[in-house]
Amino acid sequence: MIQKGKISNGVKAMVLRAAGINCDMETDYALELAGAKAQRVHINRIIEDKSILEQFQIIVFPGGFSYGDDVAAGKILSNQIIHHLFDAIQRFIDDGKLVLGICNGFQVLVKMGILPGGDSAGARQDVSITYNDSGKFEDRWVYLAPQTRSCIFIEPDRQIYLPVAHGEGKVVTKDEAALENLKSGGHIAFKYVDKNGQEGTYPINPNNSVDSIAGLTDTTGRVLGLMPHPERFVRATQHPHWSRLRNTPAENRCDGMTIFRNAVRFVQRNL
Amino acid sequence: MRQWRFEIFNRPGSADVHGNSVLEDINELGISSVEAVQSAKVFLIEADFDGAFAKRLAKEVLTDPVCEECYIGRSGPPAGLAKATLIEVHLKSGVTDPVAESVTSAIADMAVAVNNVRTARKYILLGELTTSQIDTIAKKILANDCIEVVMIGSEAEPPSPHLKPYELQITHWPICDLDDDGLVRLSKQKDLFLNLVEMQTIRDYYKQLGREPTDVELETLAQTWSEHCVHKTLKSSVDMAIDGRQVHFENLLKETVFKATEELNKKWCISVFADNAGVVEFDEDSAICFKVETHNRPSALDPYGGAATGIGGVIRDPMGTGMGARPIANTDIFCFGRPEIKIEDIPKGVLHPRRIMKGVVGGVRDYGNRMGIPTVNGAIYFDDRYLANPLVFCGNIGLMDKDKCFKNPQSGNLVMVVGGRTGRDGIHGATFSSGEITHEYETIFSHAVQIGNAITEKKMLDVLLQANKAGLYEAITDCGAGGLSSAVGEMGKELGAKIDLEKVPLKYTGLNYTEIWISEAQERMVIAVRDENLHAIKKIFDDEDVEATVIGRFTNDEKLVLRYNGQKVGELDMQFLHDGGPKYSRKAVWQSPALAEPAMAEKDNYNDDVLEILSSYNVASKEWVIRQYDHEVQGSSVVKPLTGIDNDGPSDAAVIKPKFDSDKGLAISCGMNPLYGDIDPYWMALAGIDEAIRNLICVGGRVDRIALLDNFSWGNCTRPETFGPLVRAAQACYDGAIAFEAPFISGKDSLNNEFSCEDGRQIAIPATLLISAISIVDDINRCVTMDAKRASNLLFIVGETKNELGASHYYKIHGHLGANVPRVDLQKAPKIARKISLAIADGLVVSCHDCSEGGLAVALAEMAFAGGLGIEADFRGLPKSYDCSRTDVQLFSESNSRYVVEVEPANYDAFARMMLNLPFGQIGEVTQEKSLIIKADDGKTVIQSDLDSLKQAWKRPLSW
Known part of the structure; x- marks a missing residue:
């Protein structure tokens, strides 16, 4: 059995709930394992009373199918946030706090313009996430190579292994210039690679994302969105072939925990 | 009010994934003249907003800023040389449109109200097409007649969705003066699916009352007495002739499947065959419940919607078991016709198996994934007898508090309906699924298809779990087959209930009281609530935008009273409703078929055979399906x-x-092998039980905590020769459950899976029994998988290989059936299972694989390529029966109760000691060479193949 991290009274994380979000429980658990005090909060409660946000230092937009992914993945929820909570979320980031979007949460952050962000966050819409080239939802494990040293969630020198499970995970940009901006602005957080760190085609890049992009960060490095699910690799027996690695525990390090631990550590040190 | 039209296209250069997949399907139909397909989303919005807002809406909500562009209004055909055909697919009036609901709420977030939103899909086909080709493409690929309307190149908009309000008109269906012919005619005219004796019983009841029934009363009786709801065939008394010997059952189920559970009397069984799912203990605080349902007929008509509502419906079973469980896993088992069957060989009224499979997998994927429930176990079986009657088994497992496994509705409780609204979808589902399908059913029973919206169900689940935790309701059940009629009728069985039907929230106006009462609209549940809890429970539901409406009260007069605007429209005695049906008796016959083993020459080498079996559909990798389900x-x-x-x-x-x-x-597994039933359904059923249990044991499941579920899918059981095999299988269920001490905890049957073709030909499915099984794993860190782990580890086989190639895959690829169907040694099989389970618990086993379809050769190949390591096997060590001398028998016999086990050399002694007195032997070892080598018992190599070829043969057939 896994021992939970020592819960620090200082670090409080909110896991957003809304119709169709369905990875909130395991995300809540991963945060608690990392030592945060986590709470799942329905979006209606935040819209009723935005000051709830002040209690937290981390907000996670978890995976799922918010509002059924109707129209497009994450679209209806991002529209709801834009019209009711955008300023509050922006203030949360400006206060130096952390935002993490996983899978559907990543789609929401991109579609409301928080990612890749920048001066005109919210209005800027030259990056999007669309249907996988394979045309279908797929659940499979991928290797991720960090691309930045300035995102607080990421260990820059550690390649990690996590599952993706999505039908709309292909990161696209409006044009070459938009892609160039992502690169030069240090927005690319993770790329899909093979075991040896090399980029490749499907299934190494499971959705044919441009430039193998698996995750994005903003200019502050305190907002991260990614398609893969770190909350699904927080114990050794979640590795897809853990039964082969019993005698080599070093090969099986619960890579998902790095992201949650780094977030908690950052809050402990800085907030 | 203005009707706005928005058409959303992919931007040039952005892949049109949906259009491309339609093009692929068109090519598969054999139509090669289409060069490209463009797809577009269409939104029809009736509202007062102006052009400026329309542009804003298009930009901010409807269109992806990077990948898409929007055209406001109706776009014409694209410029260019190629001929373009425009096709639009709209939902029929009244069909649930989840996207429209989301768009309405998104516009509300922008502080603008709309009157109505509808969505549609538009396709532009580029290339020369004949009218009949267009018709084929529209019917076979783009649209489903049951729920959709196709508009080809038309300028007209589909009919307005506005419906007339309903005005009460109480309808009576006179029955008291009808003779037998009249009764049969009435049953048929009204699609009641009640037989003559049932109609007579009802007539006599009303004669006694001295009045005529209303429509809603007869409909309620028809639903409640339907095969789907009461399983009259399996509970009937049976006179059975087995090879001339007479056997009698007063109640078939009670004397077979139930009886085993009763006799085993396990204290960890909490609630069996009583509630919506069977309940067993998990640990000190929690219980597990498990239910598997079929959704065969809806999936035949509308594979996507049918399968989606199949999984959606079975998820509500654990949600409605006891005081409600949290769903934690789905299982899915399908039976289809062969995917390569030619279009021209498909009977009228039947969809192509490939389309059915894609639709069914898509439906389960989209509903299960949206619910956030991992789909973790399943199987797919192909046989052309499933062509017109595909089988879709959907299972769901729930976790619940041990002290909340029973409900307690009391008289005086409020009856509340929660979740989705009621519409015309799914009217007559319960009765429809009890009859046989004909080529005309597609049109007649299109209303029986239900349309699901997973997010409505997910929202309902979220709030129900909170209300359950707070202890705010007294009972809960789902609205499944029979809708409110069966949910309220069942919950109020001992009490009585008074329902005001006009209070039920509707999707649209115009439903009459009967439609409201029997609609099988999805995502609804019924709860019983005390007055003092009403406020608190309403708040929980309101807080997350889920509807919960009081529609009546449970009473204490044991009467079901239905009212509309205060006027009584129906009244039935609960006792007559639930116990008034006639007792049934059936005849059954089983004659062992005269079969013989084929004469086949022995060969020096079986490489081709093993490759062909690996790439036969039933054995081949199902990765294409599995990865579409979120299993994590x-x-x-x-x-x-x-x-x-x-x-x-x-x-x-x-x-x-x-x-x-x-x-x-x-641990969760299943076992099924319909082919064995062609020789003897008794051994088919036992093989299914043994296989399901083997699978549990292989991963580390406890042998003393196995619970089983049965799902019988059969043909028309009024024919004694069709019912006989079912009785044989039920007898095997008793014998197997007793031998393994594994009680059945829940079950379901689906009969009349037959199809009458236009030319009078009748297609019946093979006798199909699905066994689903669960067991406890004490420590997940000790679980074992099937892949070979390390070179130089030793391989053992435990269990005897016998001369049992009957109905094997080896015979199948050579066009034979044979006679020697695999049997189960009920003495030895449980002992072997127990010892393997102990060896795994002791950590002596590094991998373990069940030996089933394709026999030992296939099991060894799978272990090798899954582990990326070679295997060298030598059959001199094979434990086998005296008549098992042929090499092909040793390689491919599908004898039950066999396990291939990988053991580290250091544990050889400990493992061998544990297996003492069981048939076991060392048959080889894991090697570094990436090949499978099998030597026969004379030392000659009979299989030698590199792993890549084996794996490719196995992976290719279903990698669509």
Whole structure:
């Protein structure tokens, strides 16, 4: 059995709930394992009373199918946030706090313009996430190579292994210039690679994302969105072939925990 | 008010994934003249907003800023040389449109109100097409007649969705003066599916009352007495002739499947065959419930919607068991016709198996994934007798508090309907699914198709779990077949209920009281609530935008009273409704077929045979399906459906860890082999039980905590020769459950799976029994998978290989059936299972694989390529029966109760000691060479193949 991290009274994380979000429980658990005090909060409660946000230092937009992914993945929820909570979320980031979007949460952050962000966050819409080239939802494990040293969630020198499970995970940009901006602005957080760190085609890049992009960060490095699910690799027996690695525990390090631990550590040190 | 039209296209250069997949399907139909397909989303919005807002809406909500562009109004055909055909697919009036609901709420977020939103799909086909080709493409690929309307090149908009309000008109269906012919005619005219004796019983009841029934009363009786709801065939008395010997059952189920459970009397069985799902203990605080349902007929008509509502419906079973469980896993088992069958060989009224399979997988994927429930176990079986009657088994497992496993509705409680609204969808589903399908059913029973919206169900689940935790309701059940009629009727069985039908929230106006009462609209549940809790429970539901409406009260007069605007429209005695049906008796016959073993020459080499079996559809990798299901959501997976060095080997069973704070696990498996039933359904059923149990044991499930579920899918059982095999299978269920001490905890049957073709030909499915099984895993860290782990480890086989090639895949690829169907030694099989289970618990086993379809050769090949390691086997060590001398028998016999086990050399002695007195032997070892080598018992190499060829043969057939 896994021992939970020592819960620090200082670090409080909110896991957003809304119709169709369905990875909130395991995300809540991963945060608690990392030592945060986590709470799942329905979006209606935040819209009723935005000051709830002040209690937290981390907000996670978890995976799922918010509002059924109707129209497009994450679209209806991002529209709801834009019209009711955008300023509050922006203030949360400006206060130096952390935002993490996983899978559907990543789609929401991109579609409301928080990612890749920048001066005109919210209005800027030259990056999007669309249907996988394979045309279908797929659940499979991928290797991720960090691309930045300035995102607080990421260990820059550690390649990690996590599952993706999505039908709309292909990161696209409006044009070459938009892609160039992502690169030069240090927005690319993770790329899909093979075991040896090399980029490749499907299934190494499971959705044919441009430039193998698996995750994005903003200019502050305190907002991260990614398609893969770190909350699904927080114990050794979640590795897809853990039964082969019993005698080599070093090969099986619960890579998902790095992201949650780094977030908690950052809050402990800085907030 | 203005009707706005928005058409959303992919931007040039952005892949049109949907259009491309339609093009692929068109090519598969054999139409090659289409060069390209463009797809577009269409939104029809009736509202007062102006052009400026329309542009804003298009930009901010409807269109992706990077990949899409919007055209406001109706776009014409694209410029260019190629001929373009415009096709639009609209939902029929009244069909649930979840996207429209979301768009309405998104516009509300922008502080603008709309009157109505509808969505449609538009396709532009580029290339020369004849009218009949267009018709074929529209019918076979783009649209489903049951729920959709196709508009080809038309300028007209589909009919307005506005419906007339309903005015009460109480309808009576006179019955008291009808003779037998009249009764039969009435039953047929009204699609009641009640037989003559049932109609007579009802007539006599009303004669006694001295009045005529209303329509809603007869409909309620028809639903409640339907095969689907009461399983009259399986509970009937049976006179059976088995090879001339007479056997009698007063109540078939009670004397077979139930009886085993009763006799075993396990204290860890909490609630069996009583509630919506069977309930067993998990640990000190929690219980597990499990239910598997079929959704065959809806899936035949509308594969996507039918399968989606199949999984959606079975998820509500655990949600409605006891005081409600939290769903933690789905299972899915399908039977289809062969995917390569020619279009011209498909009977009228039947969809192509490939389309059915894609639709069914898509439906389960979209509903299960949206619910956030991992789909962890399943199987797919192909046989052309499933062509017109595909089988779709959907299962769901729930976790619940042990002290909340029973409901307690009391008189005076409020009756509340919660979740989705009621519409015309799914009217007559229960009765429809009890009859046989003909080529005309597509049109006649289109209303029986239900349309699901997973997010409505997910929202309802979220709030119900909170209300359950707060203890705010007294009872809960789901609205499944029969809708409110069966949910309220069942919950108020001992009490009585008074319902005001006009209070039921509707999707649209115009429904009459009967439609409201029997609609099988999805995503609804019924709860019983005390007055003092009404406010608190309403708040929980309101807080998350889920509807919960009081529609009546449970009473204490044991009467079901239905009213509309205060006027009584129906009244039935609960006792007559539930126990008034006639007792049934049936005849059954089983004659052992005269079969013989084929004469086949022995060969020096069986490489081609093993490759062909690996690439036969039933054995081949199901990765294409498995990966479309989210099998890791909830973070609970331990043994995933795919395993091994490249995460693509076939796991024997799934293991999940349902609680974050405990390392206790649950193993989930299934067993099914309809082909064996062609020789003897008794051995088919036992093979299914043995296989399901083997699979649990292989991953580390406890042998003394196995619970089983049965799902009988059969043909028309009024024919004694069709019913006989079912009785044989039920007898085997008793024998198997007793031998393994594995009680059945729940079950379901689906009969009349037959199809009358236009030319009078009748297609019946083969006798099909699905066995689903669960067991407890004490410590998930001790679980074992099937992939070979390390070179120089030793391989053992435990269990005897016998001369049992009857109905094997080896015979199948050579066009034979044979006679020697695999049997189960009921003495030895449980002992072997127990010892393997102990060896795994002791950590003596590093991998373990069940030996089933394709026999030992296939099991060894799978272990090797899943582990990326070679295997060298030598059959001199094979434990076998005296008549098992032929090499092909040793390689491919599908004898039951066999396990291939990999053991580290250091554990040889301990493992061998544990297997003492069982048939077991060392048959080889794991090697570094990437090849499978099998030597016959004369030392000659009979199979030698590199792993890549084996794996490719296995992976290719279903990698669509």
